[in-house]
Amino acid sequence: MTDAAPVIARGLVKRYGDIVAVAGVDLTVEPGDVFGYLGPNGAGKTTSLRMMLGLIRPTAGSAKLFGRDPIVDGVKALEGVAGFVEGPAFYPYLSGRRNLQLLADYDEPNSSSLIEEVLETVELRDRAKDRVGGYSHGMRQRLGIAAALLRQPRLLLLDEPATGLDPAGMRDMRDLIRRLAGEGLTIMLSSHLLYEVEELCNRVAIIRKGSIVYEGQLGDLLATATTSYRLKTRDPERARTICLNQSGVENVTIEGDELRFSADEDAVAALSVALGQARVAITQLVAEVASLEELFLGMTGGESSDHDRQAVAS
Secondary structure (H helix, E strand, C coil): CCCCCCEEEEEEEEEECCEEEEEEEEEEECCCCEEEEECCCCCCHHHHHHHHCCCCCCCEEEEEECCECHHHHHHHHHCCEEEECCCCCCCCCCEHHHHHHHHHHCCCCCHHHHHHHHHHHCCCHHHCCCEHHHCCHHHHHHHHHHHHHCCCCCEEEEECCCCCCCHHHHHHHHHHHHHHHHCCCEEEEECCCHHHHHHHCCEEEEEECCEEEEEEEHHHHHHCCCCEEEEEECCHHHHHHHHHCCCCCEEEEEECCEEEEECCHHHHHHHHHHHHHCCCCEEEEEEECCCHHHHHHHHCCCCCCCCCCCCCCC
């Protein structure tokens, strides 16, 4: 297998008649990334993922997995790649272990020897003998990851792995992804749970209406956020007047005894001095940095980040 980047997509386009589901996606997932792929409902996430995996043919553009094009190289391009798109599927009347055994029988000869190991990794060994039909949603998601790990992948692609999980299930999934990333796996994670992405990912791409509007370090994206402040005082009207006259203090609004404004650290320091000199007592001054969700909504025009389940424009 080549040492090329795990995923490179250039100019991916998918049209269905007059409908443009994907309008030109460029992506690069580097080795070791936990890469978050984000987008509103209908933005083109799942369609572009399918093209990257060779499940559907692009109208234009190309994708390469470790330097191989799934359309040109077929199944060879999927060596070292595993995961699921739109949820894993199993035989509900068979046990978790038996489902994995069936998958292993179709895969590499040594996959069977890994079944107990991957069940332990996803913490399902104690329930491996139970029928999958009796599993919770979170258990089925973890079994899907176990199935992917049978292939000993270098790239793990997960489409909405935490959707529908309760808080405990989300915590378990988050901990599992962290463990796998810590073992050196490159992970591409499509999700609409932005707080999960903010905790797990080092790089992200945001897609809107079929096109990438941001790709890069998550930290760099968060650093673009303007810091806003909440100021509480016993004399909000005088405080407001001082804020309006203070250089670098912008977007001043007042609600009861609380003012909101945006400013950099130097302007806030100067404002604090000015308020003290005017004998305006500050009872609270709190900085609020925009979250990934707020930045996402700003970049996507406020569109929902709900996962797309439509057949065409997902």
